[in-house]
Amino acid sequence: MRKNNGGHGGVIINISSLAGLTPAAYQPVYSASKHGVIGFTRSIAALASIGNYGVRINSVCPAFVDTPLLESIEKEENMGELFKYKDRIKDMMKCYGVLDPSLIAKGMIDLIEDDASNGAVMKITTSRGIHFEEFGVQQKTKI
Ligand SMILES: NC(=O)C1=CN([C@@H]2O[C@H](COP(=O)(O)OP(=O)(O)OC[C@H]3O[C@@H](n4cnc5c(N)ncnc54)[C@H](O)[C@@H]3O)[C@@H](O)[C@H]2O)C=CC1
Numbered sequence: 001m002r003k004n005n006g007g008h009g010g011v012i013i014n015i016s017s018l019a020g021l022t023p024a025a026y027q028p029v030y031s032a033s034k035h036g037v038i039g040f041t042r043s044i045a046a047l048a049s050i051g052n053y054g055v056r057i058n059s060v061c062p063a064f065v066d067t068p069l070l071e072s073i074e075k076e077e078n079m080g081e082l083f084k085y086k087d088r089i090k091d092m093m094k095c096y097g098v099l100d101p102s103l104i105a106k107g108m109i110d111l112i113e114d115d116a117s118n119g120a121v122m123k124i125t126t127s128r129g130i131h132f133e134e135f136g137v138q139q140k141t142k143i
């Protein structure tokens with residue numbers, strides 16, 4: 001895919017979650033994996049830019065979306081010892097609302113069409129719709 005490796009370039013969109021930006025007490029491993037998706041996306045996007053890959057890499061972080069995945073919390077074999085918290089997760093869904101998948105599709109099309117987006121972290125929520133996580137100016141750590 002990389003232009004500097006004989007490819008044609010392109011756009012990659014990695015699927016994280018709002019749980020990749022906030023703590024998720026009832027799904028810590030899921031949250032850790034989604035934090036990792038964001039870290040990887042931002043790092044590889046920086047490398048793609050430095051290395052002139054001709055590839056843009058971005059991530060999307062939706063809140064709850066109306067897909068079969070949400071039904072997985074109803075099964076003890078999926079949730080393990082966290083099953084006892086399923087009603088708290090359902091309360092959070094009521095509080096945050098549940099997004100229609102079409103809004104996630106729109107966000108992804110926006111990222112594909114915006115030639116300037118690379119390393120972007122798009123958040124999608126019922127209250128604010130499509131918006132972006134802004135990260136502060138990178139601090140240099142003294143070592
Ligand atoms: N539904 C939600 O509330 C949210 C979902 N996400 C993320 O969105 C992504 C998609 O989730 P949903 O569409 O909700 O889930 P889903 O469970 O409805 O769909 C997942 C799809 O992935 C396929 N799949 C699973 N393992 C696979 C494998 N090893 N190889 C190929 N395909 C495989 C399944 O067959 C299924 O079609 C996930 O990364 C999820 O963490 C993020 C935020 C919220």
Ligand SMILES: CCCCCC(=O)/C=C/[C@H]1C=CC(=O)[C@@H]1CCCCCCC(=O)O
Nearest residue numbers: 017018019024025026027062063064069070
């Ligand atoms: C504010 C968190 C939004 C999370 C959106 C998401 O990725 C949902 C995924 C769910 C699908 C199956 C699960 O088990 C996931 C539940 C994630 C629960 C997050 C609850 C937040 C918390 O623990 O505080």
